[in-house]
Amino acid sequence: MPAYVIAIRDKTDPEAYAAYGKKAxxxxxxxxxxxxxxxxxxxxxxxxxxxxxxxLEFPTVEEAKAxxxxxxxxxxxxxxxxxVDYRFLLVQGLEP
Numbered sequence: 045m046p047a048y049v050i051a052i053r054d055k056t057d058p059e060a061y062a063a064y065g066k067k068a069x070x071x072x073x074x075x076x077x078x079x080x081x082x083x084x085x086x087x088x089x090x091x092x093x094x095x096x097x098x099x100l101e102f103p104t105v106e107e108a109k110a111x112x113x114x115x116x117x118x119x120x121x122x123x124x125x126x127x128v129d130y131r132f133l134l135v136q137g138l139e140p
Contacts, residue, residue, distance in 0.1 A: 060127035067120030
């Protein structure tokens with residue numbers, strides 16, 4: 045069953061975000077990831093606004109966790125923690 049990582053960006057340090065983005069892109073190389081959404085064009089219909097949203101599709105929850113916990117992604121993560129406010133959600137998708 046597919047799984048999705050949804051990342052909601054709230055506040056950005058532009059330099060830290062750029063450094064994070066470069067390393068995060070490299071961290072996808074060894075994983076089966078299908079980008080579904082990457083936008084700064086977010087309209088808050090209800091609740092807190094967001095600067096940007098990313099949604100990545102993985103074949104399974106386990107593969108999403110393997111990507112997030114991989115050494116390459118954890119290295120990228122260091123570029124954003126404390127500098128870029130993100131909320132990461134992992135949700136299981138529906139059977140096609």
